[in-house]
Amino acid sequence: MAGERILHAKEDRRLWKRAGESVDYPFLFLVLLLLAVGLAMLYSASYAQSEYDTGYAISTKYLQKQAVCAAIGLAAMYFFSRIPVGIWYRCAWLLYGISIVLLLSVLVIGEEVNGAKRWINLAGIQFQPSEVAKFTMILLFARLTRRYGQNAKYFRYGVLGFGAALLGILVPLALEKHLSAIMLMGMVAVVMMFVAGTSPRWLLAGAGAAVVFVLIYIQFMGYAGDRVSAWLHPELDPGDTGYQILQSLYAIGSGGLFGLGYGKSRQKYLYLPFQYNDYIFAICCEELGLVGAAAIAALFAVTICRGYWIALRARDRFSTVLAAGLVTLIAVQTILNLCVVTNLLPSTGIALPFFSYGGTALAVNLGEMGIVLQISRYRNQRKIQEESI
Secondary structure (H helix, E strand, O other): OHHHHHHHHHHHHHHHOOOOOOOOHHHHHHHHHHHHHHHHHHHHHHHHHHHHHOOOOOOOHHHHHHHHHHHHHHHHHHHHOOOOHHHHHHHHHHHHHHHHHHHHHHHHHOEEEOOEEEEEEEOOEEEOHHHHHHHHHHHHHHHHHHHHHHHHHOHHHHHHHHHHHHHHHHHHHHHOOOHHHHHHHHHHHHHHHHHHOOOHHHHHHHHHHHHHHHHHHHHHOHHHHHHHHHHHOHHHOOOOOOHHHHHHHHHHHHHOOOOOOOOOOOOOOOOOOOOOOOOHHHHHHHHHHHHHHHHHHHHHHHHHHHHHHHHHOOOOHHHHHHHHHHHHHHHHHHHHHHHHHOOOOOOOOOOOOOOOOOHHHHHHHHHHHHHHHHHHOOOOOOOOOOOOO
16 A cells, blocks of 8 residues: 555656646647637627617627637636646545535525526626536546546446546536536546446446436426427427427528528527527528538537547546546537537537537636646656556
8 A cells, every 4th residue: 555655646746747848739729710610600690689689789799708708718728738737636626525515506596597597696707607517527537537547347436436426516406407417417427437447337227327317307397398399399389399499490401501601690680599509500500501510510520539639648547537528528518519409309408619608618618628738748758657546
């Protein structure tokens, strides 16, 4: 045991050292390109709604707010790209505890927006604690992965250990009735547990339990059941539950191969609800067509693949799993959003990263990419050999 403590003490010191290499510029360029395209499409998708909300006085209401959060996120990305990953390792439990307190505080002091009580207002700044909780869960899973090592294949560590950490986040989310966040974090957790070495048979059993939970949840939560009905047969209620899905499909179909042209969408003129948020990709399809939509999807795919490339070349287990978890979060959000917009899945309320309106999500996503950039500084260094504790 003494030898293992000395080994991990040395590894901790290495994690705290700054790397001499530059960040991975291809990944940085891809993230900035996603942000730039996302802001451009947000302006196009939101200016009609902005003019309507402001009595036709301001067309950039939503873009201005998003740009401010983008600036904050870019500052966070730069700052986090300079912080040694060892600091995140040491702060994992503290940040995890803070995120749980924030989630529980929503039940007491949270503000209701669009029928959901998931926001907190501090000093005039409104944010979603669930966005912070996503990051802290990934951070804690990365720390536990390094601590468990090869023991993650055993039920005690790979299932009970990770499962207890996951429930600490999911229970407050369930009390908030935040099904989309529960689904998202559950899927990311499964990927991270697989990377950590949890036996696939336990993951399959957990997936089966999750399906049962979702079915029970839908049975008792009426609005969730309505979403499933609207997904299967939106044409049966085109004026109510099926309205949003049908308008999204109209937008996608109207785009054709090359689109109507940037800024020329018709559905954004208050026909398609949340056209600047969850359904912004439908506007992308309408204005840019199949070619433009495929280019955006390809940009996401290349960015995600580059992120996994960085994770695979990280020099220690903690950094590998942390980078993989953060990139997986972006990947799962992107896939779920595109599937919802095209009606391949029921509406989940999951936004499209870097594109959808939402200041907290954008700032947090950019900050998380800064951590991936910091990990990329070690991509050409010799890997640290670790042992189980």
